[in-house]
Amino acid sequence: KREGRPSDSEILTSRLIDRVLRPLFPDDYHADVFVNVILFSSNGEDMPDALAGLAASAALAVSDIPFNGPISEVRVARIDGKLVVNPTFKELEKADMDIMVGATIDNIMMVEGEMNEVSEAELLDAIKFAHEEIKKQCLVQIELTEAVGKTVKRTYCHEENDEELRKQVWDACYKPAYEVAASQNPNKHERMDAFETVLNNFLETIPEEEREAKSALVSRYYHDVEKEAMRRSILDEGKRLDGRTTTEIRPIWSEVDFIPGPHGAALFTRGETQSLTTVTLGTKLDQKMVDDALVHDTDRFLLHYNFPPFSTGEARPQRGTGRREIGHGNLANRALKKMIPAD
Known part of the structure; x- marks a missing residue:
C-alpha cells in the first residue's frame, strides 16, 4: 500500500x-x-x-x-x-x-x-x-x-559575538539577576517579570541609536547570565527559585471521579501543572490492530497523551497528533502497561 x-x-x-x-x-x-x-x-x-x-x-x-x-x-x-x-x-x-x-x-x-x-x-x-x-x-x-577519505567539514557563518558587550552584560546584570533568583519568590510570573526588568534596565543604558542593533546579542548574553545566576543561587542557598529545598516537591493535589461519564477519571495537580485523565474499558473488539513493517499484533492497552496549544496559553491550529505527544505518550504507556492485569 x-x-x-x-x-x-x-x-x-x-x-x-x-x-x-x-x-x-x-x-x-x-x-x-x-x-x-x-x-x-x-x-x-x-x-x-x-x-x-x-x-x-x-x-x-x-x-x-x-x-x-x-x-x-x-x-x-x-x-x-x-x-x-x-x-x-x-x-x-x-x-x-x-x-x-x-x-x-x-x-x-x-x-x-x-x-x-x-x-x-x-x-x-x-x-x-x-x-x-x-x-x-x-x-x-x-x-x-x-x-x-575524510570529508572536509563545510564552513558556515558562525554567530557574531561582541566580547566587550558580553562582559558589560555580565558585569551589570549578574548581581541583580542573582538577587532575583535568591529572593525565592513563589510567584513564577513575578520572578519572570523581575528577570525581564534586569534585562530592560541594561538595555536602557545603551545609546538609543545602538540599542536595536545590539538588543539580540544582549538578550543572548543575558540568557547565559540568568542561567548561571539561577544555578549558583540554588547551589549557594540550597533552595530553588520558589523557596523549595532541593529535596522538596511542589504541592500535590488530586481528585478522582472528576468526570462522571467515563469508567474512571482523575484530576492531578502538581504546582501549576495539571493533568486530566480518563479511562474506559472495552472488549476484545476494541483492541488496536498493530500493522507495522515487522510487527503484526493487537494492542489491548492504549494510552493517548494530548497536549493542546491552549494548555500553555498558545493560539494555533491542531493538525493531528504531534511527535512530542506520541513520544511522551509512549513513555507513559511503557510505565503503566505492566500494571494492567493479564486478563
Whole structure:
C-alpha cells in the first residue's frame, strides 16, 4: 500500500535517533539537517531500530556536515539473568529488562526503556555493558571515514559575538539577576517579570541609536547570565527559585471521579501543572490492530497523551497528533502497561 505519514513506531524510532544526534551539532550551526533512515528490507528476526542510530551517525560521519560524533545506539535486554546486546524479537519476549542506550565514545547521551523492578546497580551495569558495545561501533565509523577519505567539514557563518558587550552584560546584570533568583519568590510570573526588568534596565543604558542593533546579542548574553545566576543561587542557598529545598516537591493535589461519564477519571495537580485523565474499558473488539513493517499484533492497552496549544496559553491550529505527544505518550504507556492485569 502507498506510504502515508510516518507510523507511531517510525516516529518513536526517529526520536531515539534525534535525541542522541541533536546535542552534538555545534551550538551556532543553524542550517536545517535532515537524516533519512529507511528500512528497505529485514529478516524479520532482528530489531532494526537498534541499528538506526548507527546508520544515521555513519552517514553524518562521512558527510561535510559539522558534527561532534560519532555516536551509536544499542538495545540491551536481560534474559534469564544474562545481558544481551541487540536481541531478536523472539529473545525479547523473555526479557525482564529492555533498554536502548545512545552514546559517544566518551559519554552516555540517552537511555530509554522498560523493565521489572531492578536495583540501581543492575541498571548501571546494563548501561556500562551497552557503552562498551557502542565504543566498538564508534571506532568502526572512524575507520570508515578514514577508508573513504575524510570529508572536509563545510564552513558556515558562525554567530557574531561582541566580547566587550558580553562582559558589560555580565558585569551589570549578574548581581541583580542573582538577587532575583535568591529572593525565592513563589510567584513564577513575578520572578519572570523581575528577570525581564534586569534585562530592560541594561538595555536602557545603551545609546538609543545602538540599542536595536545590539538588543539580540544582549538578550543572548543575558540568557547565559540568568542561567548561571539561577544555578549558583540554588547551589549557594540550597533552595530553588520558589523557596523549595532541593529535596522538596511542589504541592500535590488530586481528585478522582472528576468526570462522571467515563469508567474512571482523575484530576492531578502538581504546582501549576495539571493533568486530566480518563479511562474506559472495552472488549476484545476494541483492541488496536498493530500493522507495522515487522510487527503484526493487537494492542489491548492504549494510552493517548494530548497536549493542546491552549494548555500553555498558545493560539494555533491542531493538525493531528504531534511527535512530542506520541513520544511522551509512549513513555507513559511503557510505565503503566505492566500494571494492567493479564486478563
